[in-house]
Amino acid sequence: MTGHLITDPTTTPTPAPTLDGWDALSAALTEEAPPIADRDDLVVTIAPGAAHGHPAVFMPHRAAIELDGTLLGIDPATVRPDRTSDRARYAATWGAFVHECAHAQHSRWEPPTVANPAVVEAAMLLEESRIEAAQIRRRPDDRHWLRASATEIVIGDNGGTDAATAIPPTPYSAAHNAALILGRVDGGILEPAETAPVAQVIESILGTDTLDQLRAIWRQAHTVADDDTATMMELGHRWLDIVGPDPHADPAPNSVLSAAVGATVANVAAAVAAQPVPVDPADAAATAEREAERVARHAAAQARAVFGDGSGLGRTASSRKSRAPQADEHAAARVLARALNTAARRERAIVKTTSALPPGRLRMRGALAREAQRAAGAIPTAEPFTRTTRKSVPVPPLRVGIACDVSGSMDDFAGPVASAAWIIARAAELATMPAATATVTFGASVKPITYPGTAPARVTQFSCPDYLHAIDQAIETLDGALELSRPQNTRLLVIISDGYYTGTNRDHAQKHLNRLHAAGCAVLWLAPDTGRAPNPLDGATVHLISNPATTAQAIGRAATAAVRTA
Secondary structure, eight states: OBTTBOOOTTOOOOOOOOSTTHHHHHHHHHHHHHHHHTOSOOEEEEETTOSTTSSEEEETTTTEEEEEGGGTOSOGGGOOTTOHHHHGGGHHHHHHHHHHHHHHHHOOOOOOTTSOHHHHHHHHHHHHHHHHHHHHHHOGGGHHHHHHHHHHHHHHHTTSHHHHTSOOOOHHHHHHHIIIIIHHHHTTSSOTTTTHHHHHHHHHHHOHHHHHHHHHHHHHHTTSOTTOHHHHHHHHHHHHHHHOSOOOOOOOTTOHHHHHHHHHHHHHHHHHHHSOOOOOHHHHHHHHHHHHHHHHHHHHHHHHHHHSSSOOBSOOOOOEEEEOOOHHHHHHHHHHHHHHHHHHOOOOEEEEEEESSSSSEEOHHHHHHHHHHHHTTOOOOOOOEEEEEEEOOOOOOEEEEEEEEOBGGGGGGHHHHHHHHHHHHHHHHHSSSOEEEEEEEESSSEEEEEOTTOOOSSEEEEOOOBOOOOHHHHHHHHHHHHTTTOTTSEEEEEEEOOOOOOSHHHHHHHHHHHHHHHTTOEEEEEEEOSSSOOOOOTTOEEEEESSGGGHHHHHHHHHHHHHHTO
């Protein structure tokens, strides 16, 4: 037995536990091993007295991991290793389990049976930090748990708690702890500041030159392939040449090396305890899904309040009246509809297939291969006919939401926005691609102008007397009405405002916009070009408009661009 690997195939595994919850916990850890070790043949046993005198071991010839249950520290019946948050209660034991899973994946080289045992022991010592470095390259989140187990592993590899308090300050012991502790620093597990006490003492015992030579060896070990026996044995030879064999020195109570190891172990333990536990991807996904459902429900309720009966949210001084659309507005709607149809056209996808029988184009190479197979008495598998088919690629539905600021500074844009809203809604009805639009105003409250899925017969005009800015409610309303946060749609949010406002409404609006932007919704911010720089929300594409009449054109171009890139 060397280190945490039992390479002797005759070693008898610890019998499977049957009492006090250890059997269930062993089965649960066996279920957790495949993704960590990237293999599905491992059997894990945890029980008091298991692991053959170590905190944990891996037996490659048995595909078995064993953990000493006495280190668990809690009732095994309460352990839920499938929950990341629960693992924090027994972080060192879980880290030891991860360490052995790292052995199971990365310790694929095997020492020759005739090798010098001292060389094998040195190579296995280097293996400890090598496999952990390889593990976090593959699974970075495992670093937290490997840090937690480092304290137990360092103590265990020094002979246990009692022996760790009396480590003789010999070059051999200093080199041994350098590989265990400083090797983990270079492997990316521990931090230099945590290990400073032991690093200083080790350097004083070994000398700078010798320590640098040893460091070069373990750093090279970190680059060795998992199955490269020759290189690992050669590194073991080099280590033994520098350090020499174990002198089996007597324990030295209160030695300076023991004190330094103890201080380092305490530093690491304190740092691990202060670190947040890694977030379980499954827990994070579930939390995100619940939050998305909550946001969607609230947005849908906002949309119902605004568009349900047309009364909107809250009171506003903005007045409403309607007029018949003009000829140029009808023409603009038709032009935009044609542009959307053109943008929605896709080159048909070309798919080539082969077959043993027609229809299709005969390939002589395939025909000759089939005849050769038949002549050889084999079952013909060659497919000499090729066929090309073309399929239309569906275009996601278009959703365009428009929110217009009705504070006093936007009065010049009230007419153009009303016209643009009607043009966009009418174009959506005329276009052959599925499309829906909605327009609201926001000031002291949110009010509807055009409704989702409808083409208004008349243009709704409004005034801009307000001084408040419920932009957050406007964005949420359009999201709820048009599902702007759903990736299945081609989505565009247009905000027409100078952005001259602060406070909680703006803060909440920024959060809504960030969420939509992360979901892939394009955001266009149209601001009047008055000579004063606008103050849009972060993440929006800003377009200055000097002529209010170009409002509909700017929105149309953005909608067309969104369709083309869908």
